[in-house]
Amino acid sequence: QKEVEQNSGPLSVPEGAIASLNCTYSDRGSQSFFWYRQYSGKSPELIMFIYSNGDKEDGRFTAQLNKASQYVSLLIRDSQPSDSATYLCAVTAYSSASKIIFGSGTRLSIRP
C-alpha cells in the first residue's frame, strides 16, 4: 500500500464547475497535509495546507481533512482553464514533521 494515494486521472471538469480531488494516507501520525499544484514541466507550488479536521477555505480553494478516515480533499470552485495541472497531495511523516511524503498526483483538465 502506498503511503499517500491519489487517483491519477485525468479528471475532466467543465469550466465553471467544482473540481473535487481526493487523497488518502496510511500514516495515522501525520500532522500536516498539503496540496501542491504542478504545471507540466514546472516545479510544484503550494496552494493549500491544513492540519485540523474540517474545512479550510482560501479563495476558490477548499481543503477538507478527516483524520479518522485518513482522507484529505481539495475542492476548486468556479474552475478555470488555468487550473489545468497536476495536483499533488502530500503529508508529513510522523517520524519527522519536515519530511513530506508525496502522492503520485491527479491530473486535472478544465474544458472550456
Added chain:
Amino acid sequence: DADVTQTPRNRITKTGKRIMLECSQTKGHDRMYWYRQDPGLGLRLIYYSFDVKDINKGEISDGYSVSRQAQAKFSLSLESAIPNQTALYFCATSDSADLANSYEQYFGPGTRLTVT
C-alpha cells in the same frame, strides 16, 4: 532572481559516468531536500538535510550521495549513472522556524537528467 536555483537544468550523460547536480538557495532556510520525479510515481525523497552537519537518507538513496557544503548549497551526486536514474530532479528548501505554514517546501526549477 529565483530563490532556489538548480544547475544544470538539463543534462544528458552516459552510463557509468559520475555526475553532480547542484542546488543553491537565497531564502536563508536551514532545511534542504532532493527529490526525483518519474511519470506516475510522484515525488520521491532521495536525501534531506536539516543543517550542514545533519544529512539523512530518504526512501530511495541507493546510487546517490549528497554534500551540504554550506547552509545555502546542497549537491546531489550520482557516482556511476545508470539509465533508470533518468528522471526530473528537484531540490527544495524549508524553514524550521516556519511553524505557521507547517514547514512549506519551496522547490527549484528542476534538472532533467537523461542517462543513456
